[in-house]
Amino acid sequence: MKYILMMNTMRASQGVPSWPQSDLQAHIAFMMGLIKELQESKELVSAEGLSFPDQAKLVRAGKDGMPITDGVFPESKEFLAGFWIVDVDSPERAYMLAARISAAPGPGGAPLNMPIEVRPVPSGPPPEML
Secondary structure, eight states, X not given: OEEEEEEEESOTTSSGGGSOHHHHHHHHXXXXXXXXXXXXXXXXEEEEEOOOGGXXXXXXXXXXXXXXXXXXXXXXXXXXXXXXXXXXXXXHHHHHHHHHHHTOBOGGGOBOOOOEEEEEEOSSSOGGGO
16 A cells, blocks of 8 residues: 655744754755665655745636746745655554654754654545545
8 A cells, every 4th residue: 555654844944954964964864765775675656855835836727727826935834845655565564664754863863753644645536436
């Protein structure tokens, strides 16, 4: 079963951008090591880090179907910083991976213990909706 593991993080104006260089490098090394491990175990489907909210736009269709944009939103309280899509044998394995991501090192090497949202990724709509 596929699961998406979503890393929501603190406001863009705080946190990671202000970390010392060595802490940033340790955090990135942790994430790259985890990605390599998941690739080797063939559990990784996809993983991406996302830009900060100050580069985001909300888009909706106008009456004529043309895009209308709104934003940027640099004052967001939390934002999606990145995600992993994994294909694992059980929800418990997805939870274990989320816990490892949650404990990624932060300033001074201390675990961040940030919340990681875990959701199943179904291959399509439930049969009763077809």
